[in-house]
Amino acid sequence: MKKIIVITTGGTIAMSENKDSQGVKPRDPKILESTLPMLSHYGDVHMEHLFNMPSPHITPHEMYRIAKEAQQYLDQPEVAGVVVTHGTDTLEETAYFLDLVINSKKPVVVTGAMRSLNELGADGPYNLVNAVRVAGDERAADFGTLVVFNDEIHPAKTVTKTHTSNVATFQSPALGPIGLITKKEIIFHRTLHREKLLPLHSPVHQVVLIKAAAGMDSSLIEWTIEKKVDGLVIEAFGQGNLPPAMLPGIQKALDRQIPIVLVSRCYNGVVQDTYEYEGGGKQLKEMGLIFSNGINGQKARIKLMLALQKSCDPRQLQSYFQI
């Protein structure tokens, strides 16, 4: 049987509901060990409890700790794959972090749950079984980090949480899942190309994510300059356009060598230099903003944090954000 390591980090999958208050929170850190007899049908499964945190408490430092732990296991020849259990709120950010830094062809699978372990219709044990199955599947090799949830397999790069409570929350809006899981088999319907790897370090750079909204001005950007942040990601409108009142702040940030990555707040399509009006994509490109496609704002932030460890040069940074 293949040796699979499950690294638990917390999240609803490892929580339970207090039947009096109906509140859900982490309690016993070893709660997921109750699934081991079931998991043992699919592999020689070992569980390591790294920490037990709700995922809104996860920071890039914890992402680094998970990546380091996973890498150490993957480097052991007898280990076939690694599963990470994680809260769903920030799961896509951790999954993308792992995707960008883990140097191994072996499968890395992230999963979680929308209903805690003692709630009706708990989805955690089922998702965990499927994650272990995918982690032991050679066809998942060299696909980078995958997210397995509700019978689907998604690339870490494209997956996002789309629903606050539904068990079908994880979707890849533009491209759909890479595969699906049934009781009998695992079906991959397309292949994946890995992105350029970035260094596995605990991020030290502060990157702020700003979402544009109609009528916004430069005050938030001014604040980030005062705070001496190292980088900005701006979720712009449509194809990559912003209110003209944000431009003075953007120019000031660029003058201070703060790199700015532009993504769209639309979840389909690309940002490009189409519009020539004030604040349009053409002007933003000429000003030197880094256009990023294929990832959402929260993932662009993770990538910029990691890329800044390699270089602060906008041209070099731009090369990391090419599709």
Ligand SMILES: NC(=O)C[C@H](N)C(=O)O
């Ligand atoms: N379903 C979940 O896991 C949500 C929870 N708030 C968490 O991210 O930890």
